[in-house]
Amino acid sequence: MNALKQALDNGKFGITAEMAPPKGYDFSACMEAADMLKGKVHCVNVTDMQSSCLKASSLGLCIKLKEKGLTPILQMTGRDRNRMALQAELFSAAAFGIDSVLALTGDHPTIGDVKEAKPVYDLDSVGILQMISQMEKTGLDCGGNEITGGVPKFFKGAIVTPVYDPMFLQVNKLRKKVEAGAQFIQTQGIFDVDQLKRFMDGIEKAGYTTRIMAGIIPLKGAGMAKYMNANVPGIRVTDQIIEKLAQAGAEEKETGKKGLAMEVGMDIAAEMIAKIKDEKICSGVHVMAIGAEKNVPAILQKAGVSI
Numbered sequence: 674m675n676a677l678k679q680a681l682d683n684g685k686f687g688i689t690a691e692m693a694p695p696k697g698y699d700f701s702a703c704m705e706a707a708d709m710l711k712g713k714v715h716c717v718n719v720t721d722m723q724s725s726c727l728k729a730s731s732l733g734l735c736i737k738l739k740e741k742g743l744t745p746i747l748q749m750t751g752r753d754r755n756r757m758a759l760q761a762e763l764f765s766a767a768a769f770g771i772d773s774v775l776a777l778t779g780d781h782p783t784i785g786d787v788k789e790a791k792p793v794y795d796l797d798s799v800g801i802l803q804m805i806s807q808m809e810k811t812g813l814d815c816g817g818n819e820i821t822g823g824v825p826k827f828f829k830g831a832i833v834t835p836v837y838d839p840m841f842l843q844v845n846k847l848r849k850k851v852e853a854g855a856q857f858i859q860t861q862g863i864f865d866v867d868q869l870k871r872f873m874d875g876i877e878k879a880g881y882t883t884r885i886m887a888g889i890i891p892l893k894g895a896g897m898a899k900y901m902n903a904n905v906p907g908i909r910v911t912d913q914i915i916e917k918l919a920q921a922g923a924e925e926k927e928t929g930k931k932g933l934a935m936e937v938g939m940d941i942a943a944e945m946i947a948k949i950k951d952e953k954i955c956s957g958v959h960v961m962a963i964g965a966e967k968n969v970p971a972i973l974q975k976a977g978v979s980i
Contacts, residue, residue: 675772675828676744677715680957680980681857681884686950687957688980689746689859689886690969691718692738694729700737706966707741713970714743715980718775718859718959721748725785732762736769746830747771750779755795756804756815763805767825775830775859776801776850798831799853805829806854831855833885834907835863835872844875851883858883859959861907862890864914864941866948873955884956887949891962891972892938895919914941939968943975950978 681687690710692703710717717738721731735745747766749759763774778797782790796804804815805827812824831850837843847858863869869887876885890908892898895918898910921934946958958978960969973979 675716676980677746677773677857678828680715685980686978687857687884687886688714688973688978689716689718689957689959690714690966691720691959691961691963692734692966693720693723693964694731694734696726696728698729700729700734703734704737704741707738707743709967709970711741711743713973713980714960715957716744716746716773718746719748721750721777721779722753722785723780725752725780725782725787725790727785727787732766732771735766735771739769739771744773745771746773746775748775748777749801750777751794751796751798751801752779752782752792753790755793756800759796759801760804760808760815763808763825763827767827772826773828773830774805775832776805776855777832799849802829802831802850802853802855809854828856829854830857830859832859832861834861835869836861836865836907836909840872840875841879843872844879844881847876847883848879848881851881855883857886857956859886860888862888862901862905862961863945864890864908864910866945866954868909869949870954886957886959887945887955889942889946889958889960889972891935891942891960891965891968892918893965894922894934894938896922917941935965935968939972940975943972946972946976946978950976 719731719734722728731748735747738745776798833847834843895915898915901908902910918934921937925933962969
């Protein structure tokens with residue numbers, strides 16, 4: 674059984690990390706991070722050309738992680754593939770024992786580093802979930818044809834943005850994804866636990882039941898926080914956090930000690946994880962270290978959580 678599904682089904686606190694494939698074919702840095710994550714997280718979510726920047730495929734790194742003994746989550750966007758290509762990739766994933774998928778619509782190529790690329794968007798995130806659920810239910814492919822050799826089953830996930838006004842629009846998007854077959858939900862990065870509580874209250878009032886995993890982004894400095902506030906939709910780093918990071922950055926310059934701001938960012942992330950778990954706010958956390966995956970075990974240790 675899938676490690677994350679088993680944990681959530683048993684009422685345990687789910688812990689996942691995120692990893693981006695390289696811009697090329699050298700997976701050595703990813704494999705070093707994988708060694709450190711093994712035994713620390715239930716699954717590793719592998720991004721699918723996040724922010725429309727060209728990278729090695731999500732499936733490629735998922736296979737490498739599987740070989741390392743980790744449980745990968747295959748991200749799939751509708752941006753670059755039509756339904757045939759999406760389903761073909763699902764078949765290949767199943768052949769390698771990959772049984773988790775996270776469906777996304779995908780950022781438009783104009784924000785990425787290959788702006789001339791033409792998007793596909795045959796299916797959005799809801800459409801991808803519906804296609805997988807229909808395949809599992811009927812045993813037929815997306816063209817209505819019988820699948821030979823058995824039908825693969827996937828633990829299906831999607832994303833949601835808690836920081837959104839009006840909130841009911843995101844709650845409604847969540848409803849559509851759950852109805853399409855999503856069994857777990859990972860959120861965009863949150864920096865205000867009270868905001869997350871309000872979002873969870875909104876879900877409860879709407880009568881929806883699903884497993885929510887709060888997105889945690891360990892910030893590396895005040896500049897990163899300000900950039901995300903200005904450029905990443907659905908992200909809102911609080912002034913209090915920015916001030917803490919700025920003070921640490923100033924201390925770095927005064928003392929010459931490097932890494933103080935990053936350490937503060939790790940501490941803030943750990944404090945949020947601990948609070949979410951202790952107060953049972955949601956089912957787990959999804960740690961997005963953005964190139965600093967080696968820090969994830971230390972953050973989880975600071976938070977006092979383990980799988």
